[in-house]
Amino acid sequence: MLFRSQAKALIAISAHTGLLTKEEKKQRAHSDALWKERLCTLDSKSFLSLWYQQEVFSSLQKDPKHLASLLKKRRYNNGKELSLVLEELSPIKAPLYTPSCPTLFLYGEEDKKYKALYETFSFSKEISPGGHALIEENPQEVLKEIQHFLQKENLCKQH
Numbered sequence: 175m176l177f178r179s180q181a182k183a184l185i186a187i188s189a190h191t192g193l194l195t196k197e198e199k200k201q202r203a204h205s206d207a208l209w210k211e212r213l214c215t216l217d218s219k220s221f222l223s224l225w226y227q228q229e230v231f232s233s234l235q236k237d238p239k240h241l242a243s244l245l246k247k248r249r250y251n252n253g254k255e256l257s258l259v260l261e262e263l264s265p266i267k268a269p270l271y272t273p274s275c276p277t278l279f280l281y282g283e284e285d286k287k288y289k290a291l292y293e294t295f296s297f298s299k300e301i302s303p304g305g306h307a308l309i310e311e312n313p314q315e316v317l318k319e320i321q322h323f324l325q326k327e328n329l330c331k332q333h
Contacts, residue, residue: 186277186279191270206266219249233311278319281308
Protein backbone atom coordinates (compact mmCIF):
# COMPACT_ATOMS: atom_id res chain seq x y z
CA MET A 175 0.00 0.00 0.00
CA LEU A 176 1.59 3.20 -1.22
CA PHE A 177 0.40 5.60 1.49
CA ARG A 178 -0.03 3.13 4.35
CA SER A 179 1.68 5.36 6.90
CA GLN A 180 -0.65 8.26 6.04
CA ALA A 181 -3.91 6.31 5.99
CA LYS A 182 -6.47 7.04 8.67
CA ALA A 183 -8.51 4.00 7.67
CA LEU A 184 -8.77 1.33 5.01
CA ILE A 185 -11.89 0.00 3.33
CA ALA A 186 -11.39 -2.97 1.02
CA ILE A 187 -14.21 -4.44 -1.04
CA SER A 188 -13.50 -7.95 -2.33
CA ALA A 189 -9.82 -7.03 -2.46
CA HIS A 190 -6.96 -9.46 -1.90
CA THR A 191 -4.97 -9.31 1.33
CA GLY A 192 -1.81 -10.80 -0.21
CA LEU A 193 -0.40 -14.17 -1.15
CA LEU A 194 1.26 -16.32 1.49
CA THR A 195 3.37 -18.87 -0.35
CA LYS A 196 5.63 -19.10 -3.39
CA GLU A 197 3.22 -21.65 -4.86
CA GLU A 198 0.28 -19.23 -4.53
CA LYS A 199 2.35 -16.54 -6.22
CA LYS A 200 3.38 -18.93 -9.00
CA GLN A 201 -0.24 -19.95 -9.64
CA ARG A 202 -1.40 -16.35 -9.62
CA ALA A 203 1.41 -15.31 -12.00
CA HIS A 204 0.29 -18.01 -14.43
CA SER A 205 -3.34 -16.92 -14.16
CA ASP A 206 -2.46 -13.22 -14.55
CA ALA A 207 -0.38 -13.98 -17.65
CA LEU A 208 -3.32 -15.81 -19.25
CA TRP A 209 -5.74 -12.98 -18.50
CA LYS A 210 -3.26 -10.37 -19.68
CA GLU A 211 -2.83 -12.22 -22.99
CA ARG A 212 -6.61 -12.45 -23.38
CA LEU A 213 -6.98 -8.74 -22.68
CA CYS A 214 -4.48 -7.94 -25.42
CA THR A 215 -5.76 -10.37 -28.05
CA LEU A 216 -9.52 -10.78 -27.65
CA ASP A 217 -12.19 -8.28 -28.48
CA SER A 218 -13.94 -6.76 -25.49
CA LYS A 219 -17.11 -8.85 -25.77
CA SER A 220 -15.18 -12.15 -25.94
CA PHE A 221 -12.90 -11.19 -23.07
CA LEU A 222 -15.74 -10.09 -20.79
CA SER A 223 -17.69 -13.23 -21.56
CA LEU A 224 -14.75 -15.33 -20.35
CA TRP A 225 -13.97 -13.04 -17.40
CA TYR A 226 -17.46 -13.24 -15.94
CA GLN A 227 -17.59 -17.02 -16.31
CA GLN A 228 -15.07 -17.32 -13.47
CA GLU A 229 -16.33 -19.00 -10.29
CA VAL A 230 -15.81 -15.81 -8.30
CA PHE A 231 -18.60 -14.20 -10.37
CA SER A 232 -21.12 -17.03 -9.88
CA SER A 233 -23.66 -14.67 -8.31
CA LEU A 234 -23.73 -12.60 -11.51
CA GLN A 235 -24.22 -15.73 -13.59
CA LYS A 236 -27.46 -16.33 -11.66
CA ASP A 237 -28.76 -12.89 -12.68
CA PRO A 238 -28.57 -12.64 -16.51
CA LYS A 239 -30.20 -9.20 -16.60
CA HIS A 240 -27.66 -7.71 -14.18
CA LEU A 241 -24.79 -9.43 -15.99
CA ALA A 242 -25.98 -8.09 -19.36
CA SER A 243 -26.09 -4.57 -17.90
CA LEU A 244 -22.56 -4.94 -16.54
CA LEU A 245 -21.27 -6.31 -19.86
CA LYS A 246 -22.81 -3.37 -21.68
CA LYS A 247 -21.19 -0.92 -19.26
CA ARG A 248 -17.74 -2.53 -19.60
CA ARG A 249 -17.72 -3.12 -23.37
CA TYR A 250 -15.71 0.02 -24.18
CA ASN A 251 -12.81 -0.74 -21.85
CA ASN A 252 -9.39 -0.75 -23.49
CA GLY A 253 -7.92 -4.26 -23.16
CA LYS A 254 -4.27 -3.22 -23.47
CA GLU A 255 -4.66 -0.56 -20.79
CA LEU A 256 -6.51 -2.97 -18.51
CA SER A 257 -3.71 -5.51 -18.94
CA LEU A 258 -1.32 -2.94 -17.44
CA VAL A 259 -3.72 -2.36 -14.54
CA LEU A 260 -3.95 -6.11 -13.97
CA GLU A 261 -0.17 -6.32 -13.88
CA GLU A 262 0.28 -3.39 -11.50
CA LEU A 263 -2.50 -4.35 -9.08
CA SER A 264 -1.80 -8.07 -8.91
CA PRO A 265 -1.60 -9.53 -5.39
CA ILE A 266 1.80 -10.87 -6.45
CA LYS A 267 3.23 -7.37 -6.04
CA ALA A 268 1.41 -6.50 -2.84
CA PRO A 269 2.85 -7.19 0.58
CA LEU A 270 0.75 -9.34 2.89
CA TYR A 271 -1.75 -7.05 4.58
CA THR A 272 -1.12 -6.34 8.23
CA PRO A 273 -3.48 -3.93 9.99
CA SER A 274 -1.91 -0.55 10.75
CA CYS A 275 -5.10 1.52 10.89
CA PRO A 276 -8.84 0.94 11.32
CA THR A 277 -9.86 -1.46 8.57
CA LEU A 278 -13.07 -2.76 7.08
CA PHE A 279 -13.20 -5.65 4.63
CA LEU A 280 -16.50 -6.01 2.78
CA TYR A 281 -17.46 -9.13 0.83
CA GLY A 282 -20.61 -10.60 -0.63
CA GLU A 283 -22.28 -13.63 0.90
CA GLU A 284 -21.81 -15.53 -2.37
CA ASP A 285 -18.14 -14.58 -2.77
CA LYS A 286 -16.69 -17.80 -1.37
CA LYS A 287 -13.08 -16.91 -2.19
CA TYR A 288 -13.05 -13.62 -0.30
CA LYS A 289 -15.30 -14.89 2.45
CA ALA A 290 -12.63 -17.50 3.22
CA LEU A 291 -9.86 -14.92 2.85
CA TYR A 292 -11.48 -12.44 5.24
CA GLU A 293 -12.81 -14.85 7.86
CA THR A 294 -9.62 -14.52 9.91
CA PHE A 295 -10.14 -10.77 10.29
CA SER A 296 -12.49 -9.53 13.00
CA PHE A 297 -13.11 -6.37 11.00
CA SER A 298 -14.81 -7.96 8.02
CA LYS A 299 -18.47 -7.70 7.08
CA GLU A 300 -20.54 -9.94 4.86
CA ILE A 301 -23.13 -8.21 2.70
CA SER A 302 -26.27 -9.93 1.51
CA PRO A 303 -27.28 -10.27 -1.18
CA GLY A 304 -24.08 -9.98 -3.15
CA GLY A 305 -21.06 -11.63 -4.63
CA HIS A 306 -17.65 -10.52 -5.85
CA ALA A 307 -19.04 -7.57 -7.85
CA LEU A 308 -20.50 -6.23 -4.61
CA ILE A 309 -20.58 -2.55 -5.54
CA GLU A 310 -22.56 -3.41 -8.67
CA GLU A 311 -24.80 -5.95 -6.95
CA ASN A 312 -25.70 -4.15 -3.74
CA PRO A 313 -24.46 -0.53 -3.76
CA GLN A 314 -26.89 0.70 -1.10
CA GLU A 315 -25.77 -1.86 1.48
CA VAL A 316 -22.09 -1.18 0.67
CA LEU A 317 -22.68 2.54 1.21
CA LYS A 318 -24.51 1.87 4.48
CA GLU A 319 -21.65 -0.26 5.84
CA ILE A 320 -19.01 2.28 4.79
CA GLN A 321 -20.92 5.12 6.43
CA HIS A 322 -21.36 3.07 9.61
CA PHE A 323 -17.62 2.25 9.70
CA LEU A 324 -16.56 5.86 9.12
CA GLN A 325 -18.92 7.11 11.82
CA LYS A 326 -17.76 4.41 14.25
CA GLU A 327 -14.15 5.46 13.65
CA ASN A 328 -15.06 9.17 13.92
CA LEU A 329 -13.81 9.76 10.39
CA CYS A 330 -16.84 11.61 9.06
CA LYS A 331 -19.42 14.05 10.23
CA GLN A 332 -22.84 12.68 11.05
CA HIS A 333 -25.72 14.39 9.27
